[in-house]
Amino acid sequence: xxxxxxxxxxxxxxxxxxxxxxxxxxxxxxxxxxxxxxxxxxxxxxxxxxxxxxxxxxxxxxxxxxxxxxxxxxxxxxxxxxxxxxxxxxxxxxxxxxxxxxxxxxxxxxxxxxxxxxxxxxxxxxxxxxxxxxxxxxxxxxxxxxxxxxxx
Amino acid sequence: xxxxxxxxxxxxxxxxxxxxxxxxxxxxxxxxxxxxxxxxxxxxxxxxxxxxxxxxxxxxxxxxxxxxxxxxxxxxxxxxxxxxxxxxxxxxxxxxxxxxxxxxxxxxxxxxxxxxxxxxxxxxxxxxxxxxxxxxxxxxxxxxxxxxxxxx
DNA sequence: TTAGATTACTGGCGATTCACAAGTGAAAAG
DNA sequence: CTTTTCACTTGTGAATCGCCAGTAATCTAA
Numbered sequence: 123x124x125x126x127x128x129x130x131x132x133x134x135x136x137x138x139x140x141x142x143x144x145x146x147x148x149x150x151x152x153x154x155x156x157x158x159x160x161x162x163x164x165x166x167x168x169x170x171x172x173x174x175x176x177x178x179x180x181x182x183x184x185x186x187x188x189x190x191x192x193x194x195x196x197x198x199x200x201x202x203x204x205x206x207x208x209x210x211x212x213x214x215x216x217x218x219x220x221x222x223x224x225x226x227x228x229x230x231x232x233x234x235x236x237x238x239x240x241x242x243x244x245x246x247x248x249x250x251x252x253x254x255x256x257x258x259x260x261x262x263x264x265x266x267x268x269x270x271x272x273x274x
Numbered sequence: 275x276x277x278x279x280x281x282x283x284x285x286x287x288x289x290x291x292x293x294x295x296x297x298x299x300x301x302x303x304x305x306x307x308x309x310x311x312x313x314x315x316x317x318x319x320x321x322x323x324x325x326x327x328x329x330x331x332x333x334x335x336x337x338x339x340x341x342x343x344x345x346x347x348x349x350x351x352x353x354x355x356x357x358x359x360x361x362x363x364x365x366x367x368x369x370x371x372x373x374x375x376x377x378x379x380x381x382x383x384x385x386x387x388x389x390x391x392x393x394x395x396x397x398x399x400x401x402x403x404x405x406x407x408x409x410x411x412x413x414x415x416x417x418x419x420x421x422x423x424x425x426x
Numbered sequence: 427t428t429a430g431a432t433t434a435c436t437g438g439c440g441a442t443t444c445a446c447a448a449g450t451g452a453a454a455a456g
Numbered sequence: 457c458t459t460t461t462c463a464c465t466t467g468t469g470a471a472t473c474g475c476c477a478g479t480a481a482t483c484t485a486a
Contacts, residue, residue, distance in 0.1 A: 130322040132384035134376030135304045135369055145295045152287045162434050170282040173474050178435055188379075200433045200482045209379050216375060217287055219368040224286030227340075227361050232284035314463050325445050330464055352453045352462045 141187050142213070146172055146180050148220075151189070151206070151213055155252065158261025158268070160203045161195070189213070211253050218249060237270065293339050294365070298324055298332050300372075303341070303358070303365055307404065310413025310420070312355045313347070341365070363405050370401060389422065 130136055142148050149170055153159040159168075165177055172180075181204060184190040189210040195201035206213075218241055225233040241248050251269055252262050260267040282288055294300050301322055305311040311320075317329055324332075333356060336342040341362040347353035358365075370393055377385040393400050403421055404414050412419040 129382075132380075132382055133304070133322075134373040134380065134383050134385040135300055136322055137376040137380045137383065138372040139297050139300060143295070143297045143300070145291050148287060148291060148295070152285070156287075163432080166434095170285075170288055171474095174435070174476090175437085176473070181434095198433080198483070202434070212375055212378060216368060216371040219371050220290040221286040223364055223368060224289040226364060228284075228286065228289045230281075230284055231286050231289065233286040315461085318463095323445095326464070327446095327466085328444070331443095350454070350462080354463070 138216075141189065142184075144180070146176055147184060148213075148217065150177075150180060150184065150204075151210065152217060154204070154206055154210075154261070155214060155217060155256050156262045156264070158256075158259070158265035160205065160259075161201050162204075163201075165204075184210075205259075206256060211256060214252050214256070215249055218245070218252075290368075293341065294336075296332075298328055299336060300365075300369065302329075302332060302336065302356075303362065304369060306356070306358055306362075306413070307366060307369060307408050308414045308416070310408075310411070310417035312357065312411075313353050314356075315353075317356075336362075357411075358408060363408060366404050366408070367401055370397070370404075 129140060142151070149168060149172070150165055153165055153168055159165055162177065162181070165181075166172065166174065181190065181192070185192050185204075188207055190204045191207055192202050192204055195203045221233055222238060222241060225231050225235070225238040255262055255265075255267060255269050258267050259265070260269075262269045281292060294303070301320060301324070302317055305317055305320055311317055314329065314333070317333075318324065318326065333342065333344070337344050337356075340359055342356045343359055344354050344356055347355045373385055374390060374393060377383050377387070377390040407414055407417075407419060407421050410419050411417070412421075414421045
């Protein structure tokens, strides 16, 4: 019998860890939420440099766990596009807290201070805005409808 | 040169993952925060059943990363007691969000519904209470000064 | 039309990490 | 003393990991 998924416990912290408790999964979610990435190649190009087999296995697992949805790109039929489900969008508050924690405790953090301040000052509203931004297909920092501004 | 710690990036999400982005570290933090556990033997007895070598390596790593403080027990000189630093206590909001997410998306969750409701209704205040409870040496659910009630 | 990129993967390989079992030395308990 | 408890360490195989080299399908330019 394959893929008989045996959970370690019913603890909610443990449940989270079994879905995204590894060093890579949340980076994919981050790429979607903050940078508006959608495709295998875009994820692969992230500065953390994940290996191709790890990326492929994590994408498959996150899809199987109901965090990601995969569908063929309309513009380029070689490409697959990955998007967050509602369950995946609900991870945004967790990432926000992780970003706040790192901004506080990492002296070399790349987190923009004004963004972190904004997240702390108006948490609920900003999370709602982030969710809508990601749902529209943009990233919080990068994309046509990004929250923070444009690059090009 | 040993232990030359090479970070993958300055991204705050990545920073968090490099500190506690594995399937076990947060379970130790959970044991301290929610169940008031302090010693190697108590962590080892958790229902997820971590291996002895993994537990030892995670305790050492969390201490090295400034999340845990280790000191000899006063009552039993064979024992070491582990406690959260301020940096470690600051992880509480992250765990709260993980618990909320799992309570929402895990049909078999063991999270008490009334506790989750309380956390959502009065988040900031409850997090403050949790922090004080843990600082006093109790767990949120278990211990002399526990937030929720007593067992014995 | 065709040669060359690009894209999303898969497979091989050695190294690391993992789970599991069995020890170790120190201290406490009887 | 002897036994038990405690916090680890060590050893062993299995699984997973990081890196590299493909590959089939599709797009792109000449």
